[in-house]
Amino acid sequence: MKTTMSTLPGKAAIAGIGATEFSKRSGRTELRLAVEAVRAALADAGLTASDVDGLVTFTMDTNSEIAVARELGIPRLSFFSRINFGGGAACATVQQAAMAVATGIAEVVVCYRAFNERSGHRFGRVSAAAAAAPTSNGIDASWSYPMGLGTPAADVAMFARRYQHVYGATSEDFGRVAVAGRRHAAVNPNAWFHGKPITLEDHQTSRWVVEPLHLLDCCQESDGGVALVVTSAQRAKDLPHPPAVIAAAAQGSGPDQFVMTSYYRDDLLGLPEMRIVGDQLWAQSGLRPGDIATAVLYDHFTPFVLVQLEELGFCGPGEAREFIAGGAIEMGGRLPVNTHGGQLGEAYIHGMNGIAEAVRQIRGTSCNQVGGPVLVTAGTGVPTSGLIVTGPGID
Amino acid sequence: MNSIEAEAGRLKALGESEPRLARDPVNEPMINNWVEALGDRNPAYPKFAPPAMVQVWTMYGLNGVRDADDPLGAMSKVLDAAGFTSVVATNCEQTYHRYLRPGEQLAVTTRLSDVVGPKRTALGEGWFVTTVSTWYVDDEPVAEMMFRVLKFRPPEPSGSVLRPLVNQDTEFFWQGTAKRELRIQRCPDCRRLRHPPGPFCPVCGSATPEYVLASGRGSIFSYVVHHHPPIPGKRLPVVIALVELEEGVRMLGELPDVPPDEVWIGQEVVVDWSRVDSELTLPVWRARHD
Amino acid sequence: MTELPELKIHTTTTFVVSTALATRDFQDVHHDRDAAVARGSQDIFLNILTTTGLVQRFVTDWAGPEALVRNISIRLGVPCYAGDTLVFSGTAKRDGKDTVVDVVGKCSLGDHVTGTVRVAGT
Numbered sequence: 001m002k003t004t005m006s007t008l009p010g011k012a013a014i015a016g017i018g019a020t021e022f023s024k025r026s027g028r029t030e031l032r033l034a035v036e037a038v039r040a041a042l043a044d045a046g047l048t049a050s051d052v053d054g055l056v057t058f059t060m061d062t063n064s065e066i067a068v069a070r071e072l073g074i075p076r077l078s079f080f081s082r083i084n085f086g087g088g089a090a091c092a093t094v095q096q097a098a099m100a101v102a103t104g105i106a107e108v109v110v111c112y113r114a115f116n117e118r119s120g121h122r123f124g125r126v127s128a129a130a131a132a133a134p135t136s137n138g139i140d141a142s143w144s145y146p147m148g149l150g151t152p153a154a155d156v157a158m159f160a161r162r163y164q165h166v167y168g169a170t171s172e173d174f175g176r177v178a179v180a181g182r183r184h185a186a187v188n189p190n191a192w193f194h195g196k197p198i199t200l201e202d203h204q205t206s207r208w209v210v211e212p213l214h215l216l217d218c219c220q221e222s223d224g225g226v227a228l229v230v231t232s233a234q235r236a237k238d239l240p241h242p243p244a245v246i247a248a249a250a251q252g253s254g255p256d257q258f259v260m261t262s263y264y265r266d267d268l269l270g271l272p273e274m275r276i277v278g279d280q281l282w283a284q285s286g287l288r289p290g291d292i293a294t295a296v297l298y299d300h301f302t303p304f305v306l307v308q309l310e311e312l313g314f315c316g317p318g319e320a321r322e323f324i325a326g327g328a329i330e331m332g333g334r335l336p337v338n339t340h341g342g343q344l345g346e347a348y349i350h351g352m353n354g355i356a357e358a359v360r361q362i363r364g365t366s367c368n369q370v371g372g373p374v375l376v377t378a379g380t381g382v383p384t385s386g387l388i389v390t391g392p393g394i395d
Numbered sequence: 396m397n398s399i400e401a402e403a404g405r406l407k408a409l410g411e412s413e414p415r416l417a418r419d420p421v422n423e424p425m426i427n428n429w430v431e432a433l434g435d436r437n438p439a440y441p442k443f444a445p446p447a448m449v450q451v452w453t454m455y456g457l458n459g460v461r462d463a464d465d466p467l468g469a470m471s472k473v474l475d476a477a478g479f480t481s482v483v484a485t486n487c488e489q490t491y492h493r494y495l496r497p498g499e500q501l502a503v504t505t506r507l508s509d510v511v512g513p514k515r516t517a518l519g520e521g522w523f524v525t526t527v528s529t530w531y532v533d534d535e536p537v538a539e540m541m542f543r544v545l546k547f548r549p550p551e552p553s554g555s556v557l558r559p560l561v562n563q564d565t566e567f568f569w570q571g572t573a574k575r576e577l578r579i580q581r582c583p584d585c586r587r588l589r590h591p592p593g594p595f596c597p598v599c600g601s602a603t604p605e606y607v608l609a610s611g612r613g614s615i616f617s618y619v620v621h622h623h624p625p626i627p628g629k630r631l632p633v634v635i636a637l638v639e640l641e642e643g644v645r646m647l648g649e650l651p652d653v654p655p656d657e658v659w660i661g662q663e664v665v666v667d668w669s670r671v672d673s674e675l676t677l678p679v680w681r682a683r684h685d
Numbered sequence: 686m687t688e689l690p691e692l693k694i695h696t697t698t699t700f701v702v703s704t705a706l707a708t709r710d711f712q713d714v715h716h717d718r719d720a721a722v723a724r725g726s727q728d729i730f731l732n733i734l735t736t737t738g739l740v741q742r743f744v745t746d747w748a749g750p751e752a753l754v755r756n757i758s759i760r761l762g763v764p765c766y767a768g769d770t771l772v773f774s775g776t777a778k779r780d781g782k783d784t785v786v787d788v789v790g791k792c793s794l795g796d797h798v799t800g801t802v803r804v805a806g807t
Contacts, residue, residue: 125624131557142559143591146677147647148626149635150557154619158637162617165660208632211620211655256597263637264590264645268617425707432707433735434694435742439750446754447741450734454709484733488758575727652763652794665793668727684795 006248009284012098013236013243014389016045016229017356022192022347025119026223034063034114035071037225045229046240047108054079054109056096058089058350061113068112079106083251085259086123087298087379090351091387095249097230107231113352114225122221126150137259144261153218153301155260156381157210160303162268164212167318169306171212173325175203177302177337178216178344180330185341188367192220193345217302219343226352228359237392244362244389247373248284252276253383260381269318271304274311274377277386282313285388287373289313292388294361295335296354296376299342304380305329312375331368339368351378358389399522402473403510412464414502414531417452421499425451439494446491449530449538453503466507467526467544474546479521486525486543492536499532508541517654519630521547549630556628556671564594567606572676575668577609579644590644611666612683613640620655628671634658636680650680689786692743692773696792701729701767708734718767730764731771736790736798743773744786744802752804755783759800765792775802 018040020026020033042048049072055065056079065080079100083089090113097109117123131145132138149155163169182198185191198216206215236243254272256265265272282288289312297308306320314335315323323329329337340346340357347353358374360366378385419425426441429448437445444452455461461468471482495501505528512522523545530538561569571578580592585599588607595602618636626633634650636658649669650658664680671677694700698718705715710732713720721729741754765771775788783805790798 126557126626128557128627132560134560138560139562139565140591142561142565144647145557146559146675147635148621148629148633148649149619149647150626151621151624154621154635157619157621158617158635161619161660162637165617208620208622210622211632261647263617263647268637428707429738432700432703433738433742435738435745437742437745437750439745445738445741447734447738447757448708450737451708454734456709457711484761486758486760487733487737488756489737490756491754494753670722681794683793684791 006280006284008098008102008249009247010233010245011102012230013233013245014094014228014355014359015231015236015239015241015243016041016047017227017359018042018044019190019226019349019353019356020114020224022190022222022224022349022353023118024221024223026116030115030120031063031067031071033116033223033225034061034068034112034227037114037227038068038072038110038112041110041227041229044241045231047229049074051108052110053077054097054100054106056081056083056093056109056111058082058086058093058113059084060086060089060350061115063112063114079109083385085379085382085384087300087350088382088384090298090355090378090385091249091376092251092378092385094228094230094246094355094387095251095385098246098249101230101232107235109230110227111230111352112225112227113350115350116223117348118221118223120223124151124153124218124221140258140261149261151210152260152381153213154210156301156303157213158263159268159381160301161212163303163307166269167321169321171204171214172200173306173321174217174302175200175214176324177299177305177329178203181299181338181342181344183330184339184368185345188341188346191341191346192222193341213301213303219300219348222347222349224347224349226349226356228352228355233392242363243392244359245392246387247287247390248281248388249385250277250280250284251383251385252280257383262381271307271311271380273384274308274380274386277377277384278312281375281386281388285373287388292335292373292375294339294358294370294372294374295337296340296342296358296374297337298351298354298377298380298384299338299344300348300379302344305337308377308380331370336368336370339366339370355387358387362389362391399473399477399510399512403470403507406466406469406507409464409466411504411506411529412462412466414504415453415462417501417503418456419452421452421495421497421501423497426497441497443494443496446494446538447489449489449491449495449501450540452501453530466505467524470507470510470524471546474522474524479546479548481518481547481549482544483518483547484542484544485523486541488541490539492538495532495537501537502531504529504531516545516547518545519547519549521545554627556675556677558675565592568592569675571606572668572678575676577611577666577678578606579609579640579642580604581607588642588644590646607642609666610641613638613664615658615660615662615664616645617660618650618658636664638664638680646678648678648680650682653682687777689743689747689775689777692746694739694771696731696765696767696769696771698729698767701731704735704738705732708732708738710734726764726766728766728768730766731797733761736761736765739771739773740788740790740798740800740802743775743788744804747777748784748804754802755805756803757800759798761798762796763792763794765797769793771797
């Protein structure tokens, strides 16, 4: 384990957040969504396109940095970067931006993610393109896709079945994550499922997608875009909103790592890549799990929310079902999780909407206000990333 | 009443087909061939014919053509046209009134007894077609057979199976499946087995991996039952199992023949082969019952 | 209740082919491996007339030449491919003047055949 002290904490902050509406059919191009989100984030930060000198997105994003820069009229970029591994990239885009800002490579970096994931290319379907990619990832996919395991839900279900078998977790334990998310989304006007909470019975009676996952264990598919403006903590203090200071930012990939199918490790019970992220977050921030007020845990599928609680140290291995059974992850609980409704309730914007919620918690503007520090995670089952954001008072 | 039931009713009402004579009378050479092939040393033969041979005497043979009034043939045509194109025999019950001796000339008639469906079965939606055949020597009925088949519609897979990418690091595996060999990469130096394979040994760094043949036996480490969305080339729901092989490595594959609610973690399986085409054979798992 | 001695048959390719022909069953899936594979089977497999004959043999091997087989009633399960081993087991009980034998024939894929055989005499 690396013991060198990171110089990143406290150097950068998220000063602006922006998003399009979240829908099932945006009716416009992904580039238009990206640019709308970036413009909204810049307006939120009180900055203009000419202030931007860096752009970061996901390798999966279809909108090139130069196309976004052209549409915005950004005259000069000194930093542009992309992060691999699907939703695992979300918090790492902010880490990239923070590192660029902390090292003086760039002053204002915008992280963006925009897609028509529901009305266009749907990630929940079997992707023949992913299976045929002429890369090492395509070779990796050859051990699962031809055998009939070819959707993210199926990949997670394989893990979830083993987790249930060893720890005695039930479908209802997974369902409590969905119930909490939908309860939070119900009071969020921007959430697709605004005003539509569910019961555990709704979850149990929803159709099978891939056993042991019901439909309501799976996040939505959404059209939309989210952008985040990252600048120095110093500069952020002079901007309109209280800065969400980046107290820690980390990436992680574990032993014998695959994309969604890390089935060849000794056990199939944890997310070692998330533990690697968590260890760095605690080391960088000096915080402990008990210090975290709110968590935004990546919820493409409910079982991995339980595992993240375990890997991040909020409870012991196999204990998440007991941890959440008492309502700990709902408003008023020990650790409210996904107060915006998560990707189960608000929208699936590849984790970027969760980072925006963390910023609202720091600002005090969430629909389900709790406060900071806030821990955010990115896609699970893949190499991933995480953040801890705090108010300007903590450094 | 739908057209299948209507046609079944019509065929049932026709009753027995015209008697069809056996090509040869009951005879010692064919009895001897039969007992030799089956290894039956019962000394009652060939003075008598083995009773289970009764159907043999009236088989159509190599170039035979089914009689136009054969009710199973007629009913199959109707079901084929309705899309129930696959067939599997499910039950056979033979009753022998007496033993037959060489020299006796048999004739057989068949009638349609029942057509029941549509039923949902593990193989797909289908109809159970039951016929009753009676063998006569002159006017004397000597044996009867109830024969039931399931005519079913194989659920249509959408598209064709996604094909693996194959490169120099992985071709040994797919060359193996083509020969119905399950190959596991092995490091020649530290002997570590590894799946999925790669160009180096991640433990000792050896760059010249070889492979060993797996026994093909293992147990289910985890599994899923996939309902949605469609998977190219697969009939849903489909069980996909992550199997831990005896040798210690894990491997994914379909478990085609076990109903989803009869699968469990720890279940013993053995590899089998699903030939997609001349270029691709996939490993699949079968439940082991030994 | 009497347990019958086990009957083990190695269903070699030769066995599958010679029994198919001895029962005058010329369907290609019982003698042509390429054709069987092309139809989705893993190999050629035993035909039903042979299965019925083996069930009868299993019972008469035990009951002896005096026993008269009155009825064979079978349910067909998984295919028995060339190269497999088919193992018959059974239990016999009296039913009036007859003896009824419950028979199971298992191969590596599971139950190939289950059924009952009614014999008279002895």
